[in-house]
């Protein structure tokens with residue numbers, strides 16, 4: 503996938519400030535990243551949507567999500583409209599996304615797009631917030647501020663279950679919990695770009711903190727980094 507330009511640097515230095523938000527499934531990364539981007543007037547990229555779009559197209563084509571050449575072909579030809587599909591949050595797509603995410607050629611195909619977004623935020627914005635699993639470790643290792651958002655697995659499953667019900671999908675809590683544990687295990691165990699906190703990431707545990715408290719803690723940290 504291409505945005506027309508690919509940058510060589512990895513920290514988004516030329517595009518202004520880059521904020522990386524990583525963490526396991528349903529930890530609240532997306533909520534935090536969206537709020538930060540709105541407050542700072544930065545562009546926001548939910549990198550999980552790229553993997554989800556590859557997975558959704560594969561499933562639609564009746565291909566096996568674990569088939570490296572089919573997955574790589576789709577990742578290489580992804581277009582912006584694919585990110586607007588309305589099935590990207592379905593549970594089947596979530597599982598398939600974490601399967602395609604272990605395929606090195608898929609990750610390589612999506613890397614240039616993510617770096618380009620960080621370095622040249624769309625809309626002339628002066629910075630970018632990217633959320634995912636490997637933003638602080640691989641995509642933007644020089645990001646100015648890195649967060650690793652976590653929460654107890656039961657709390658995360660309850661959140662995702664509620665989201666699915668609210669979006670009109672059928673959902674069984676025990677299955678959501680199982681799927682989430684499965685996905686976390688696959689994301690953490692993969693050889694390439696595994697889910698882990700960057701050494702210089704600040705950990706935010708959202709188990710007992712609401713979205714507002716997590717956002718405020720993150721903004722305080724960004725302010726202190728900008729001042730230093």
Ligand code: CDP
Pocket residue numbers: 526527528529532549550551553554596599600601603633634635636637685689
């Ligand atoms: O929203 P949720 O946390 O459930 O998932 P997501 O961020 O949309 O990511 C879906 C899947 O894509 C994850 O389970 C990962 O396998 C993969 N992913 C990745 O490998 N690297 C990223 N930077 C983002 C997502």
